[in-house]
Amino acid sequence: MGNFFYDLKRGQDYEIKTKELYGDNYHFEQPTSERNREYYDLKITNKSSGVVEYVEVKSDFIAINTKNVAIEIEYRGKDSGLTITKADYYIIHAVGLCAYKILVTELKDIIKKCRIVYGGDRGCSKIKLVPLRLLTKYKI
Numbered sequence: 001m002g003n004f005f006y007d008l009k010r011g012q013d014y015e016i017k018t019k020e021l022y023g024d025n026y027h028f029e030q031p032t033s034e035r036n037r038e039y040y041d042l043k044i045t046n047k048s049s050g051v052v053e054y055v056e057v058k059s060d061f062i063a064i065n066t067k068n069v070a071i072e073i074e075y076r077g078k079d080s081g082l083t084i085t086k087a088d089y090y091i092i093h094a095v096g097l098c099a100y101k102i103l104v105t106e107l108k109d110i111i112k113k114c115r116i117v118y119g120g121d122r123g124c125s126k127i128k129l130v131p132l133r134l135l136t137k138y139k140i
């Protein structure tokens with residue numbers, strides 16, 4: 001079983017890597033309240049155009065072995081993750097492989113075809129396993 005704070009720190013490291021993917025022409029903000037933190041991880045503003053994206057950042061450390069990424073949809077019987085996000089995009093880091101940027105609406109369509117498993121803290125998370133081959137066109 002994983003350690004919540006250790007996993008949280010590793011996830012935050014990938015928020016930093018996401019900022020690096022975007023580069024210097026963007027301004028980054030994190031949610032100002034815990035409530036908003038449930039709905040997105042980063043507000044990213046293009047400094048030139050002013051265009052704003054809300055992004056959920058995910059990192060999957062075993063995708064390199066499983067060839068799947070895990071997308072949470074429920075936690076302890078309540079909607080969570082992709083189901084409740086207000087983000088425009090998911091940035092998924094398949095650690096050791098690559099990253100993907102996908103519109104939330106498209107990811108929701110993709111997961112309809114994917115298998116459900118339970119995992120996370122004491123198996124309380126309902127997760128869709130998304131094969132990496134379904135994400136190929138979203139690679140960044």
